[in-house]
Each structure stands twice: as C-alpha cells, then as structure tokens.
Amino acid sequence: xxxASHRLTVATRGRGLVEITAEISGWVAEQRLAxxxxxxxxxHTSASLLIQENADPDVRADLEAFFARxxxxxxxxxxxxxxxxxxxxxxxxxxxTQTQLSIPILSGRLALGTWQGIYLFEHRRAPHRRELVxxxxxx
Amino acid sequence: xxxASHRLTVATRGRGLVEITAEISGWVAEQRLAxxxxxxxxxHTSASLLIQENADPDVRADLEAFFARxxxxxxxxxxxxxxxxxxxxxxxxxxxTQTQLSIPILSGRLALGTWQGIYLFEHRRAPHRRELVxxxxxx
Amino acid sequence: xxxASHRLTVATRGRGLVEITAEISGWVAEQRLAxxxxxxxxxHTSASLLIQENADPDVRADLEAFFARxxxxxxxxxxxxxxxxxxxxxxxxxxxTQTQLSIPILSGRLALGTWQGIYLFEHRRAPHRRELVxxxxxx
Numbered sequence: 001x002x003x004a005s006h007r008l009t010v011a012t013r014g015r016g017l018v019e020i021t022a023e024i025s026g027w028v029a030e031q032r033l034a035x036x037x038x039x040x041x042x043x044h045t046s047a048s049l050l051i052q053e054n055a056d057p058d059v060r061a062d063l064e065a066f067f068a069r070x071x072x073x074x075x076x077x078x079x080x081x082x083x084x085x086x087x088x089x090x091x092x093x094x095x096x097t098q099t100q101l102s103i104p105i106l107s108g109r110l111a112l113g114t115w116q117g118i119y120l121f122e123h124r125r126a127p128h129r130r131e132l133v134x135x136x137x138x139x
Numbered sequence: 140x141x142x143a144s145h146r147l148t149v150a151t152r153g154r155g156l157v158e159i160t161a162e163i164s165g166w167v168a169e170q171r172l173a174x175x176x177x178x179x180x181x182x183h184t185s186a187s188l189l190i191q192e193n194a195d196p197d198v199r200a201d202l203e204a205f206f207a208r209x210x211x212x213x214x215x216x217x218x219x220x221x222x223x224x225x226x227x228x229x230x231x232x233x234x235x236t237q238t239q240l241s242i243p244i245l246s247g248r249l250a251l252g253t254w255q256g257i258y259l260f261e262h263r264r265a266p267h268r269r270e271l272v273x274x275x276x277x278x
Numbered sequence: 279x280x281x282a283s284h285r286l287t288v289a290t291r292g293r294g295l296v297e298i299t300a301e302i303s304g305w306v307a308e309q310r311l312a313x314x315x316x317x318x319x320x321x322h323t324s325a326s327l328l329i330q331e332n333a334d335p336d337v338r339a340d341l342e343a344f345f346a347r348x349x350x351x352x353x354x355x356x357x358x359x360x361x362x363x364x365x366x367x368x369x370x371x372x373x374x375t376q377t378q379l380s381i382p383i384l385s386g387r388l389a390l391g392t393w394q395g396i397y398l399f400e401h402r403r404a405p406h407r408r409e410l411v412x413x414x415x416x417x
Contacts, residue, residue, distance in 0.1 A: 001140045001276075001279045003313050003416060005384055035142050037178055037274055039315055039380050043391030045331040051238040053184040053230055058219035062227050063234060065217075070209060070348060078343075080336035088340050091331055095341060099329040099394075100380050102178050102239050104274035106144055111272040113182030116238075133389040135315055135382035137276065137279075137415065138142060140279045140415075174281050176317055176413055190377040192323040192369055197358035201366050202373060204356075209348060241317050241378050243413035245283055250411040252321030255377075276415065277281060 004031050006134040012122035015086070017050065017060045020132075021117045025110055027134055036105040036138015043131045046090030046123045048097040054117030067093050067123075090123035097121055105138055143170050145273040151261035154225070156189065156199045159271075160256045164249055166273055175244040175277015182270045185229030185262045187236040193256030206232050206262075229262035236260055244277055282309050284412040290400035293364070295328065295338045298410075299396045303388055305412060314383040314416015321409045324368030324401045326375040332395030345371050345401075368401035375399055383416055 006027055012018050028038055042049050053059045071092040078088035101118070104111045112118070120130055145166055151157055167177055181188050192198045210231040217227035240257070243250045251257070259269055284305055290296055306316055320327050331337045349370040356366035379396070382389045390396070398408055 001142075003279075005313055005382055035144055035274075037176075037276060037315075039382055041380075041382050041389055043389065043394065045329065045391070045393055050234055051184065052234065056219055056221070058217075059227065059230055062217045062219050063231065066210065066231050071344065078336075078340045080334055080340050082334070088337065091337055092341065092344050095328055095330065096235055096374055098237075098376075102180075102241055102380055104144055104178055104180050104272045106272065111180055111182065113184070113270070115184055116182065131391070133382045133384065135313075137315060140281075174283055174413075176315075176415060189373055190323065191373065195358055195360070197356075198366065198369055201356045201358050202370065205349065205370050235374055237376075241319075241380055243283055243317055243319050243411045245411065250319055250321065252323070252409070254323055255321065 001139050003137045008132045008134055010120050010130045010132060012130060013127050014125050015122055016064060017119040017121050019054065019117050020120050024118050028105060028110055028136060031136050033105055033136060033138035034108055036136050037102055038105055038110060039100060039102045039135045041100045041133040043133065045094050047130045048094040048099055048121045049101045050097050050119045050121050051116050052119055053115050055115055086125045093123045140278050142276045147271045147273055149259050149269045149271060151269060152266050153264050154261055155203060156258040156260050158193065158256050159259050163257050167244060167249055167275060170275050172244055172275060172277035173247055175275050176241055177244055177249060178239065178241045178274045180239045180272040182272065184233050186269045187233040187238055187260045188240045189236050189258045189260050190255050191258055192254050194254055225264045232262045279417050281415045286410045286412060288398050288408045288410060290408060291405050292403050293400055294342060295397040295399055297332065297395050298398050302396050306383060306388055306414060309414050311383055311414060311416035312386055314414050315380055316383055316388060317378060317380045317413045319378045319411040321411065323372050325408045326372040326377055326399045327379045328375050328397045328399050329394050330397055331393050333393055364403045371401045
C-alpha cells in the first residue's frame with residue numbers, strides 16, 4: 001500500500017466553475033495505482049469543489065443563477081461585509097457545496113461517471129489563485 | 140492493510156430517497172475488516188447520497204418538499220431544459236447534497252449513529268438504474 | 279501503513295457552530311503520521327460538520343441567519359414535528375452541510391488553509407452531547 005500527495009494551484013477568472021478533471025486525472029494516472037482512493041481538499045472558505053455535468057455549459061449558468069438567488073449580494077443583508085458584498089455569499093456557497101471530495105480509483109482510473117466532471121467553484125467576483133491538496137492511497 | 144471495491148446498482152422508482160443501508164452494511168461485513176474506511180461514490184449528476192434519519196418516513200417527505208421549494212420545476216426558470224423540466228432541478232439537488240460519503244469502520248461495523256440511514260437520493264421523476272462504487276481500506 | 283480511530287464527544291450550547299479545530303488537530307498530532315488522511319464522521323442527523331472561516335464571528339451569525347431563512351421553523355410547514363418545531367429544520371440543515379469530512383495530513387499536520395476552522399454545527403435549539411468518530415490512515 002502506498003500514498004502520494006500533491007499541491008495543485010488553480011487560477012480562477014472570478015465567480016464560476018473551472019473544470020479541473022484533466023489535471024486531477026493526469027496526476028492520478030502518474031501515481032500508477034490499480035485500486036485506491038483519491039481525496040481532493042480545497043484550502044479556502046470562498047471557493048469549493050463540485051462534481052457536475054460536464055456536457056452542457058448551460059448547467060453551469062443555471063447553477064450560478066441558483067446560488068445568486070438563494071445567497072444574493074444585498075446591502076445590509078449580512079453583518080460580515082468588510083471584504084466586500086460578495087464575501088459572505090461566498091462563504092454560504094462554500095458551506096452548501098464541498099470543501100473535500102473523495103473518488104475511488106478502479107483499474108487505474110477515477111471512477112467518475114460518464115457525464116461527471118470535477119470543478120473548482122470560485123465564489124468571489126475577482127480572480128484568485130486557489131490551492132488544492134490531492135492525496136491518494138492504494139496499490 | 141487491504142482494499143476492496145464493488146459496483147452496486149440501485150433501481151429507483153423516480154424522485155425520492157431509497158434506503159441502501161442494508162446492502163452497504165452487508166457488503167462491508169463480507170470484507171471482514173476490523174478497522175477501516177468505507178467510501179461510497181455516486182456516478183451520476185442527477186442522483187446523490189445522503190445520511191438521514193431512518194425512523195420516520197415523514198422526514199423524507201419534508202426533505203422532498205424542501206428541495207422542491209428551493210429548486211422548483213418552473214417553465215423558463217432554467218436555460219438547461221433539453222432533458223425535461225426536472226433535469227436542472229436535479230443537478231441543483233445533487234450539488235446541494237453529496238456525490239460521495241465516507242464512513243469509518245469500527246469493530247467490524249460502519250460507525251453509523253443509531254438513527255442514521257444511508258440513502259440514494261433520486262432527483263429525476265422517472266425511475267433510473269443508478270451505479271454506486273464502494274471502496275474499503277483497512278485491516 | 280497504519281490506522282487509528284477515536285470517539286470524540288462535543289458538548290454544544292444549542293444551535294450554532296462550535297469550533298473543534300484544536301481537539302481534532304491535537305489528536306492527529308498524537309498519531310505521529312507524516313502523510314495520511316483524516317476522516318471525521320458525525321453520528322447524528324440534526325448536527326453536522328463544516329469547514330468555515332475562523333477569523334470573524336460575524337460569519338457564524340450570518341450563516342445561522344441564512345439557514346434560518348431557507349429552512350425556517352414555521353407552524354404547519356413540516357409533517358415531521360413530533361420532536362419540536364426545530365427538528366425538521368435540523369434535518370434539512372444537516373442534509374445541506376456535511377455528515378463527513380476528510381482532510382489530508384501533510385508533514386504531520388492537517389492541510390487546513392490559513393483561515394479554515396473545523397466546526398460542529400448544532401442544529402437543535404437545546405444543548406446536546408454529539409459524538410464524532412475520527413479515523414486516520416497513513417504513515
């Protein structure tokens with residue numbers, strides 16, 4: 001049984017989903033594990049992780065509209081606003097999605113479904129550099 | 140230290156929670172690990188996983204009503220509607236719940252609380268066959 | 279490769295976030311693993327886990343207000359109300375947050391980001407004693 005870990009920095013372009021399936025799958029392939037478990041961890045509280053449909057970009061637009069509706073930027077709505085009106089909605093979006101995802105590795109590949117992609121979900125309006133930690137264990 | 144993996148297909152009857160605690164616990168018991176970690180992974184973007192109260196069926200009805208209220212089917216609400224009015228609400232429900240769950244194994248059993256059940260949450264109106272991947276590591 | 283597990287009981291003071299970063303990090307440090315994976319599991323359906331910003335207490339107040347708005351206590355809103363008006367909102371809050379969290383261990387420490395804290399999220403109005411299961415694997 002072996003482990004490996006890696007830090008991956010992802011540049012975002014402001015609010016929205018950034019697909020990272022290829023980078024993650026590529027690193028997992030290099031580890032040459034037949035069976036195992038990948039864990040992705042996002043080291044931020046205003047960005048998060050999501051498995052979503054990778055086929056139709058409209059899904060990403062609709063998801064964005066959904067989160068904008070349930071956690072709107074609105075003057076006076078939040079006590080915590082020192083970092084800007086998009087800061088507290090970002091923490092709420094992060095709370096409702098995932099800070100961590102684990103995906104089994106079968107026959108040397110991530111067990112993603114056909115239509116699943118792995119996304120980093122940037123919640124702030126401005127571009128950021130986000131750090132993810134990857135960990136695998138298996139053999 | 141050993142690993143094992145398994146693919147489990149669950150037939151759903153359309154939107155709602157399907158309890159899968161017995162199937163999952165049964166497979167884990169067969170692996171004969173005293174201590175370890177089980178990971179469940181759902182290979183879909185319109186079905187997901189949830190730990191919920193297993194005692195009162197009303198909880199499931201109330202959960203369903205909650206999700207129908209925050210992510211309603213509504214003509215014109217979503218851009219992504221090629222697969223039907225229940226498709227985009229399904230992706231939102233999946234984003235808000237879990238694609239993956241990990242549960243420690245202690246003394247040969249899943250460390251579930253007394254009132255916890257493991258559920259597959261079908262988000263589409265029509266019945267589907269959903270594929271889960273199970274992975275354990277331990278000894 | 280080794281494993282360890284632990285049961286941690288956390289006393290809550292009713293609804294709200296209880297920071298548990300120090301207890302968790304302390305137990306992980308005692309395990310003396312250079313690289314590994316920590317899994318936290320919450321054995322309840324009306325309390326859950328959350329990674330959130332640990333710097334500004336206003337974030338916790340705003341999170342609480344958000345969940346009170348989307349899953350309000352309201353007479354007649356829920357079928358399941360035998361355990362009180364805060365019971366079904368508690369299950370909804372638990373469904374929207376995490377029952378389980380896994381965090382990689384790098385260089386002997388949890389890979390938490392600078393502003394991240396680990397919280398137990400109590401959803402009931404009354405104080406409770408909540409049981410968490412901790413599991414590590416690594417070397």
